[in-house]
Amino acid sequence: xxxxxxxxxxxxxxxxxxxxxxxxxxxxxxxxxxxxxxxxxxxxxxxxxxxxxxxxxxxxxxxxxxxxxxxxxxxxxxxxxxxxxxxxxxxxxxxxxxxxxxxxxxxxxxxxxxxxxxxxxxxxxxxxxxxxxxxxxxxxxxxxxxxxxxxxxxxxxxxxxxxxxxxxxxxxxxxxxxxxxxxxxxxxxxxxxxxxxxxxxxxxxxxxxxxxxxxxxxxxxxxxxxxxxxxxxxxxxxxxxxxxxxxxxxxxxxxxxxxxxxxxxxxxxxxxxxxxxxxxxxxxxxxxxxxxxxxxxxxxxxxxxxxxxxxxxxxxxxxxxxxxxxxxxxxxxxxxxxxxxxxxxxxxxxxxxxxxxxxxxxxxx
Ligand code: ADP
Ligand code: MG
Numbered sequence: 461x462x463x464x465x466x467x468x469x470x471x472x473x474x475x476x477x478x479x480x481x482x483x484x485x486x487x488x489x490x491x492x493x494x495x496x497x498x499x500x501x502x503x504x505x506x507x508x509x510x511x512x513x514x515x516x517x518x519x520x521x522x523x524x525x526x527x528x529x530x531x532x533x534x535x536x537x538x539x540x541x542x543x544x545x546x547x548x549x550x551x552x553x554x555x556x557x558x559x560x561x562x563x564x565x566x567x568x569x570x571x572x573x574x575x576x577x578x579x580x581x582x583x584x585x586x587x588x589x590x591x592x593x594x595x596x597x598x599x600x601x602x603x604x605x606x607x608x609x610x611x612x613x614x615x616x617x618x619x620x621x622x623x624x625x626x627x628x629x630x631x632x633x634x635x636x637x638x639x640x641x642x643x644x645x646x647x648x649x650x651x652x653x654x655x656x657x658x659x660x661x662x663x664x665x666x667x668x669x670x671x672x673x674x675x676x677x678x679x680x681x682x683x684x685x686x687x688x689x690x691x692x693x694x695x696x697x698x699x700x701x702x703x704x705x706x707x708x709x710x711x712x713x714x715x716x717x718x719x720x721x722x723x724x725x726x727x728x729x730x731x732x733x734x735x736x737x738x739x740x741x742x743x744x745x746x747x748x749x750x751x752x753x754x755x756x757x758x759x760x761x762x763x764x765x766x767x768x769x770x771x772x773x774x775x776x777x778x779x780x781x782x783x784x785x786x787x788x789x790x791x792x793x794x795x796x797x798x799x800x801x802x803x804x805x806x807x808x809x810x811x812x813x814x815x816x817x818x819x820x821x822x823x824x825x
Pocket of ligand 1: 575576577578579580581582583584773774775776
């Protein structure tokens, strides 16, 4: 991986010092940042012509594809298999949740946790920042974490408790978590655009965005701005997915729920942000409270069977419910909870669109 990172952006065909400076002014300083950019984004933010922007992204992607860091447009199943073999899974410290995830949170993918306020999304994020630091042999990713905090809910004290609970050295765990506090949607867009350098310099193996939608949801109100908001979220999601693939890292995003008036039975909530977030997340897990426990439901996955399972949040982080306590279900069976949540999530394209458009009018979590 390192050779691709060592290629100077100015070595790409068509990039002179002026273009290089322009790219850097927009936070794009590595080939990887450029390869993960979208043409529109470069045109809008850097005043490049559409042709130049297109060529730049194309050349950066070509270089990465030639060197095997990015999937080629046409690859053999064997190549895909080799690539997937490099994929790592990060434990959640809960056997139940690891079971639901077929081993843990995957690298090369974006995993989305959505649920109501207090359902445990931020707790899982804290937990994973600690777990990711374990060596690969112990179920971690052997690397550091980048926590992009848009709701000001990151708490180092929680990290300390969780690290202590797992017998890890608190100071070192804390110093390996890089926290970016984000206060507005353009700041979030900027950090996501310029993430390549941060990831490399800080040996990041896990990126967290908690939450993906709160700032955009608060800033883009009203019907007229909804499509602009969706476009911006789309660029962020696209970028996160690319980064996960290129660096072989895990990306976790959290999402809020919106009331879903078209659901007549089951759980009347679904993920906010409409199709844009759902389609770009490789895995979507719905969280909800279940008495003292939390229920996690696999809503969408290209390879996991649908199912649900229970876990608990304790001082030491995420773990399994005590034996005999609560209604524990096997992670691999389709239960009614899973299917009702799924039907709320997978409404027909027509109703989905209608409810996306009316989202700003409905309640948020
Ligand atoms: P959200 O889904 O809104 O991000 P959180 O992940 O912040 O929700 O979950 C908050 C919940 O986590 C609290 O209501 C509490 O039940 C639980 N929790 C937080 N800290 C602790 C702790 N130290 N010990 C046990 N449970 C905790
Ligand atoms: Mg939260």
